[in-house]
Amino acid sequence: MRVLISNLPAALLLLSIVATQAIAADIKNGSRLYNQYCISCHGQQGKGDGDRAKNEQLDPRPRVHANGDYMNMIPDMRFFRVIKFGGRAIHFSHIMPQWQHILSDEDIIDVIAHIRSLADPPFEPGMVRGCMIPVPENERTGPIKQ
Ligand code: HEC
Numbered sequence: 001m002r003v004l005i006s007n008l009p010a011a012l013l014l015l016s017i018v019a020t021q022a023i024a025a026d027i028k029n030g031s032r033l034y035n036q037y038c039i040s041c042h043g044q045q046g047k048g049d050g051d052r053a054k055n056e057q058l059d060p061r062p063r064v065h066a067n068g069d070y071m072n073m074i075p076d077m078r079f080f081r082v083i084k085f086g087g088r089a090i091h092f093s094h095i096m097p098q099w100q101h102i103l104s105d106e107d108i109i110d111v112i113a114h115i116r117s118l119a120d121p122p123f124e125p126g127m128v129r130g131c132m133i134p135v136p137e138n139e140r141t142g143p144i145k146q
Pocket of ligand 1 (some may be wrong): 033034037038039040041042052058059060061062063074078079082083087092093094095096097099107111
């Protein structure tokens with residue numbers, strides 16, 4: 001319940017941004033932030049093969065953001081939530097850190113736009129409905145795709 005309540009303002013903010021398109025995503029900023037904070041685990045191309053993923057044998061492994069078959073089915077809101085509040089906020093691993101004290105909400109939206117750009121097959125607008133999709137266990141711990 002605590003998790004739900006703490007996520008509510010973020011949910012409303014994202015909805016209002018998307019609904020009014022008050023803020024356009026700045027993918028360049030997203031890419032810069034991703035390279036600064038995320039590639040140590042997720043890898044520069046989003047293949048889940050960053051140095052920490054390799055050296056620390058993280059389990060579960062960092063999500064393969066390049067895997068469009070999986071990523072293209074996940075609504076923006078879930079990415080927003082997991083990036084802002086960390087893995088635990090959506091019952092994922094605590095290894096995925098929270099970024100709410102480092103990234104602004106606008107930064108997170110920019111990072112999501114960058115993540116979407118890494119997908120193969122490519123992400124197309126309209127692929128995702130606003131619903132929450134459960135994550136199959138095998139995706140969460142699956143092998144790193146090269
Ligand atoms: C310390 C390593 C680490 C860092 C740094 C890290 N992540 Fe993660 N991330 C993970 C792990 C591990 C998972 C998988 C968690 C699980 O499956 O339970 C994950 C999962 C995710 C997911 C998956 C969401 C889903 O719905 O499947 C997203 C999105 C994500 N990370 C974004 C980011 C972004 C953006 C950054 C940088 C701001 C970042 N991560 C930094 C380790 C990391």
